[in-house]
Amino acid sequence: MLSYDGFSTMPMPLAFSVGRCTRLQGLARFDFSSLATTGHDYVVGVFNGSPGWVVGTLYSVKTTTNPPLAIDLKHMFMSSAGFDGVTGASSTHPDSAMCSKFSVRLRNTSKAIDVGGVVRVLNMSAGADTDLTDPQNFVDLIRYVENHASVTTFGGEELRATQQWDTHPVDQSRYAQFISPGKTQADAVDAIKDPAMSTIVMVIPTFPNNTYELTAKGHYYARYRVTGALANMASHPPVADLTLLNRARDQAESLGSRGYRAAARIEGYAEPAIGASIGRVIGRAIEAAAF
Numbered sequence: 001m002l003s004y005d006g007f008s009t010m011p012m013p014l015a016f017s018v019g020r021c022t023r024l025q026g027l028a029r030f031d032f033s034s035l036a037t038t039g040h041d042y043v044v045g046v047f048n049g050s051p052g053w054v055v056g057t058l059y060s061v062k063t064t065t066n067p068p069l070a071i072d073l074k075h076m077f078m079s080s081a082g083f084d085g086v087t088g089a090s091s092t093h094p095d096s097a098m099c100s101k102f103s104v105r106l107r108n109t110s111k112a113i114d115v116g117g118v119v120r121v122l123n124m125s126a127g128a129d130t131d132l133t134d135p136q137n138f139v140d141l142i143r144y145v146e147n148h149a150s151v152t153t154f155g156g157e158e159l160r161a162t163q164q165w166d167t168h169p170v171d172q173s174r175y176a177q178f179i180s181p182g183k184t185q186a187d188a189v190d191a192i193k194d195p196a197m198s199t200i201v202m203v204i205p206t207f208p209n210n211t212y213e214l215t216a217k218g219h220y221y222a223r224y225r226v227t228g229a230l231a232n233m234a235s236h237p238p239v240a241d242l243t244l245l246n247r248a249r250d251q252a253e254s255l256g257s258r259g260y261r262a263a264a265r266i267e268g269y270a271e272p273a274i275g276a277s278i279g280r281v282i283g284r285a286i287e288a289a290a291f
Contacts, residue, residue, distance in 0.1 A: 005101065023219070047201075094224055096179055106159060108212055166252045
């Protein structure tokens with residue numbers, strides 16, 4: 001079955017032919033603490049499957065002051081042969097590229113006695129039309145994620161096992177468009193404002209002695225100048241039936257919160273009108289308990 005699992009080694013088929021290009025895979029990894037900055041109360045991660053060198057950013061946010069504070073903790077850079085240099089030569093850095101699939105994994109690496117807190121993750125189909133240099137916008141983003149119907153909430157113990165989120169196309173025509181790879185944080189922010197693929201937002205409240213391992217992996221189709229080995233490795237990406245691609249995308253997009261899934265199961269077993277009503281009530285109750 002097709003999937004948008006970026007950690008799978010299988011190439012992602014496209015809905016239509018895009019001509020010859022070179023297939024690349026890239027990895028980014030970062031360890032961090034939920035108390036990365038003393039006095040701050042959140043770490044917020046924003047990740048997008050765009051064809052750029054910067055694939056995500058972690059921010060440390062303090063919401064208890066007026067105005068709030070936010071600082072960049074870490075930019076996650078995609079490391080891949082042929083896709084990891086800001087000033088690479090034309091034969092080793094692509095002229096244009098597209099991201100075919102992109103996934104993020106998170107794991108709590110704390111000692112068992114220290115594990116705690118909650119983490120909320122939202123896979124957003126809509127763009128974040130916000131200025132991420134304005135700390136007040138982080139407060140709005142945190143509240144948006146915390147109260148969204150499809151947010152996934154994890155306790156500390158659940159994150160001792162690695163959890164994974166896959167991005168999916170939100171604009172099919174732009175998803176298959178080859179563009180000049182972004183090389184800066186500004187390019188990454190632009191991709192989040194007007195995305196071709198969904199944006200993953202993690203909201204991690206501070207909790208003493210909790211550390212995390214964050215890993216991202218992306219698959220890319222790239223085009224190079226005619227000189228060099230990477231250009232000579234170009235081939236035609238596989239093309240799949242659009243029905244299969246839509247099914248894979250719908251599967252990735254439908255992964256909501258535990259309350260959402262419980263409500264869906266109840267609606268499936270009960271009388272339609274009654275089941276829908278009961279499902280919504282119980283789903284909201286489970287979500288409230290999870291928060």
